[in-house]
Amino acid sequence: MTKRDLLSMDDLSRDDVDLILDTAESFLPILQRDIKKVPTLRGRTIVSFFYEASTRTSSSFDLAAKRLSADTIALKKSGSAVEKGESLKDTILTLSAYAPDIIVMRHPSAGACRLAARHTPASVINAGDGKFQHPTQCILDLFTLRQAFGRSLDGLKISIVGDILHSRVARSDIAGFRMMGMDVTLVAPPTMIPREMASLGVKVQSDLTGIAKADVIYLLRIQRERMAPGANFLPSLREYARVWGIDRSRVRPGQKVMHPGPINRGVEISGEIADDPDTLILEQVEAGLATRMAILYRTIVGYSDSVTEEE
Amino acid sequence: MSGPIDEVTILSAGQIARTITRMAHEILERNPDEPALAIVGIHTRGAFLARRLHAQLATLSGRELPLGELDITFYRDDVGTRGVGQVRETPHPVLKGTDIPFEIDDAVIVLVDDVLYTGRTIRAAIDALFDFGRPKAIQLAALVDRGHRELPIRPDFVGKNMPTALPEHVSVRLSEYDGHDEVVLERGVEEKRS
Numbered sequence: 001m002t003k004r005d006l007l008s009m010d011d012l013s014r015d016d017v018d019l020i021l022d023t024a025e026s027f028l029p030i031l032q033r034d035i036k037k038v039p040t041l042r043g044r045t046i047v048s049f050f051y052e053a054s055t056r057t058s059s060s061f062d063l064a065a066k067r068l069s070a071d072t073i074a075l076k077k078s079g080s081a082v083e084k085g086e087s088l089k090d091t092i093l094t095l096s097a098y099a100p101d102i103i104v105m106r107h108p109s110a111g112a113c114r115l116a117a118r119h120t121p122a123s124v125i126n127a128g129d130g131k132f133q134h135p136t137q138c139i140l141d142l143f144t145l146r147q148a149f150g151r152s153l154d155g156l157k158i159s160i161v162g163d164i165l166h167s168r169v170a171r172s173d174i175a176g177f178r179m180m181g182m183d184v185t186l187v188a189p190p191t192m193i194p195r196e197m198a199s200l201g202v203k204v205q206s207d208l209t210g211i212a213k214a215d216v217i218y219l220l221r222i223q224r225e226r227m228a229p230g231a232n233f234l235p236s237l238r239e240y241a242r243v244w245g246i247d248r249s250r251v252r253p254g255q256k257v258m259h260p261g262p263i264n265r266g267v268e269i270s271g272e273i274a275d276d277p278d279t280l281i282l283e284q285v286e287a288g289l290a291t292r293m294a295i296l297y298r299t300i301v302g303y304s305d306s307v308t309e310e311e
Numbered sequence: 312m313s314g315p316i317d318e319v320t321i322l323s324a325g326q327i328a329r330t331i332t333r334m335a336h337e338i339l340e341r342n343p344d345e346p347a348l349a350i351v352g353i354h355t356r357g358a359f360l361a362r363r364l365h366a367q368l369a370t371l372s373g374r375e376l377p378l379g380e381l382d383i384t385f386y387r388d389d390v391g392t393r394g395v396g397q398v399r400e401t402p403h404p405v406l407k408g409t410d411i412p413f414e415i416d417d418a419v420i421v422l423v424d425d426v427l428y429t430g431r432t433i434r435a436a437i438d439a440l441f442d443f444g445r446p447k448a449i450q451l452a453a454l455v456d457r458g459h460r461e462l463p464i465r466p467d468f469v470g471k472n473m474p475t476a477l478p479e480h481v482s483v484r485l486s487e488y489d490g491h492d493e494v495v496l497e498r499g500v501e502e503k504r505s
Contacts, residue, residue: 068385300390
């Protein structure tokens with residue numbers, strides 16, 4: 001098997017991304033049948049290891065692997081030997097002894113997945129590392145956008161609003177959205193936009209006046225757990241909600257709203273908008289399953305088209 | 312491995328049309344009073360052949376049978392064993408999708424493929440069908456049977472029996488996909504068995 005990791009959006013070409021999205025689309029009908037399972041990855045082993053809390057990513061990877069008939073082991077930091085002081089390297093070496101085909105990993109430190117990939121023959125899929133990258137979130141966001149707007153996302157205007165500084169989702173999404181030719185604007189208080197962002201070919205705004213022009217408003221959660229203690233990024237959550245929170249008065253009818261979850265109702269998004277039919281948050285969760293099936297499948301099969309002319 | 316490739320035509324366009332008509336007759340003879348007869352083609356060319364058979368059956372019997380298509384990609388037994396880059400490029404690298412728009416429980420399904428070879432594709436197709444329900448029976452129609460079976464699978468309806476050597480390759484070309492109708496035997500092509 002060719003080892004091929006998915007650590008950051010840089011690991012994927014435009015063709016790779018299109019192929020993953022097309023593959024995900026072909027899994028959709030399977031998910032609507034009575035028997036929602038295909039034998040494709042029968043006998044394969046997929047280990048997922050989450051050093052950090054997760055609902056959507058870990059559950060969708062686990063279900064995606066099961067839908068493809070792979071065997072899965074799901075580990076979390078709590079309850080594992082990490083709590084007894086085992087190092088990342090030793091944990092990876094131990095898990096590799098089971099000869100898994102893929103290790104899906106989430107970790108609070110940027111670059112941890114790259115380190116892990118050096119110590120295992122398995123393909124490593126980054127399910128979020130610190131504030132660095134979350135490539136599978138980007139793929140599911142692109143899939144959601146494609147379902148909502150059609151195959152070509154070229155020229156689609158998207159405003160990413162919120163805590164961009166601490167967001168691995170923003171880093172992966174900016175790369176993926178730009179790759180698809182989308183028009184990306186970052187909107188946040190100046191303390192929450194890292195300086196290097198302007199060099200990524202995106203526009204930067206420090207107030208909400210421009211978001212009415214966007215086709216999609218992409219909201220990010222304030223990640224207080226990643227803010228250094230005592231750091232002064234924002235005066236208070238109440239203040240943030242008043243100035244930056246997205247409610248009915250700030251969304252025009254028909255404008256799509258996305259959010260990677262978990263949402264904080266009443267902070268970055270009002271309850272009314274969270275439950276609005278134009279909000280794509282649940283579509284994003286749904287897209288997570290088909291796209292992660294596609295990513296697992298492509299990681300094992302490879303990125304050249306495997307659909308051969310049959311005899 | 313590539314040597315000089317020479318081609319011999321096995322079936323012309325006219326012969327393909329006559330063969331499909333004959334196979335349609337045989338399907339009706341075999342299933343004279345079957346109320347739940349249905350046709351399912353295997354992607355890619357089997358699906359086009361299935362449509363032609365379906366049209367011919369409608370002409371002969373006056374009945375519009377249920378018609379479906381099957382993509383067996385996710386049921387293959389060699390997933391990931393070919394390695395990246397060893398796979399023959401398709402002219403249209405699109406994912407084709409499965410469409411079974413009828414109830415398959417208790418149906419008699421005629422599975423249609425272009426070339427019957429190792430039988431592994433048919434094994435995968437049977438598995439795929441059973442994930443939609445429990446058919447009463449599955450029958451197999453193939454335009455060309457080139458031999459070299461690796462599984463205990465035999466066709467019920469064959470357009471042409473064509474004993475071949477392993478290095479040979481049978482190409483079915485259909486106007487819907489390839490621009491014209493023709494079945495050729497290619498020599499000097501090293502084929503990975505599938």
